[in-house]
Amino acid sequence: MGxxxxxxxxxxxxxxxxxxxxxxxxxxxxxxxxxGASFGLRQSLDTVGAFLGPALAIGLMWLTASNFRAVFWVAxxxxxxxxxxxxxxxxxxxxxxxxxxxxxxxxxAELKQLGSPYWWxxxxxxxxxxxxxxxxxxxxxxxxxGLPLVLIALVLVAMNVVYALAAYPxxxxxDRFNRMTMLMIxxxxxxxxxxxxxxxxxxxxxxxxxxxxxxxMGFTQGLxxxxxxxxxxxxxxxxxxxxxxxxxxxxxxxxxxxAGALWDSFGPQATFLxxxxxxxxxxxGLALVRRxxxxxxxxxxx
Numbered sequence: 001m002g003x004x005x006x007x008x009x010x011x012x013x014x015x016x017x018x019x020x021x022x023x024x025x026x027x028x029x030x031x032x033x034x035x036g037a038s039f040g041l042r043q044s045l046d047t048v049g050a051f052l053g054p055a056l057a058i059g060l061m062w063l064t065a066s067n068f069r070a071v072f073w074v075a076x077x078x079x080x081x082x083x084x085x086x087x088x089x090x091x092x093x094x095x096x097x098x099x100x101x102x103x104x105x106x107x108x109a110e111l112k113q114l115g116s117p118y119w120w121x122x123x124x125x126x127x128x129x130x131x132x133x134x135x136x137x138x139x140x141x142x143x144x145x146g147l148p149l150v151l152i153a154l155v156l157v158a159m160n161v162v163y164a165l166a167a168y169p170x171x172x173x174x175d176r177f178n179r180m181t182m183l184m185i186x187x188x189x190x191x192x193x194x195x196x197x198x199x200x201x202x203x204x205x206x207x208x209x210x211x212x213x214x215x216x217m218g219f220t221q222g223l224x225x226x227x228x229x230x231x232x233x234x235x236x237x238x239x240x241x242x243x244x245x246x247x248x249x250x251x252x253x254x255x256x257x258x259a260g261a262l263w264d265s266f267g268p269q270a271t272f273l274x275x276x277x278x279x280x281x282x283x284x285g286l287a288l289v290r291r292x293x294x295x296x297x298x299x300x301x302x
Contacts, residue, residue: 020241027229040171129251131278166218186219194276
């Protein structure tokens with residue numbers, strides 16, 4: 001058990017370390033008029049891996065008669081392939097001439113350089129993250145309404161399939177239309193998902209909620225990353241993504257803790273309705289920001 005906890009801990013550290021540099025690199029190499037599509041594609045491929053990996057693990061467990069050690073050795077192969085791609089196939093673009101050099105990116109002076117549009121994006125994204133508690137609550141809701149235990153994994157598979165299918169088209173559309181409008185659609189989809197999951201009395205309603213949840217993920221996660229690229233100065237993109245991920249991660253942790261407390265004290269309906277309430281607050285904030293900063297989220301498609 002100790003080794004499993006250590007492995008999981010190291011895995012989460014690795015995810016935290018790689019997230020900000022990866023998104024900063026995507027922002028650096030993506031053509032400005034295809035930035036939304038680039039982040040949407042990245043999000044789609046990442047999500048495909050999220051459900052194909054566990055599916056392959058299940059198949060390997062069956063083929064190896066539940067030999068965990070063999071399955072983890074096989075899992076090392078794609079990890080080394082990814083490392084090889086980074087070392088030999090992915091090249092960081094040359095630093096543009098005249099780009100300001102940053103010595104202390106976390107100093108007060110540099111944080112001010114990020115600008116108010118960036119901090120507004122981080123602000124409403126953090127409030128939005130308070131509504132995006134763990135997808136484990138989708139599983140609990142489906143199980144409470146009668147989904148057999150053997151089919152529980154289908155909840156996350158279905159959600160991630162919808163997520164993967166929606167992320168790239170949403171990114172493409174954000175390059176043609178206002179990104180803030182697309183993001184508001186994503187927030188509205190989460191409100192609809194929360195209402196469906198709160199009020200559903202059977203598996204049909206839960207299925208609708210799960211589909212809407214996947215759609216909202218596709219319409220928001222890539223677009224938020226795109227807005228960070230749009231608003232942060234190029235020389236501070238790594239710092240910008242790091243702070244964005246930090247605030248979102250802390251908010252998600254608080255959200256899951258609050259969701260669990262609401263679930264235990266008042267039931268699942270209160271949990272999902274509270275999520276819808278937080279999303280409504282974020283949506284109203286987004287509308288106010290859009291009115292106060294009309295250039296924020298404008299399409300860069302030529």
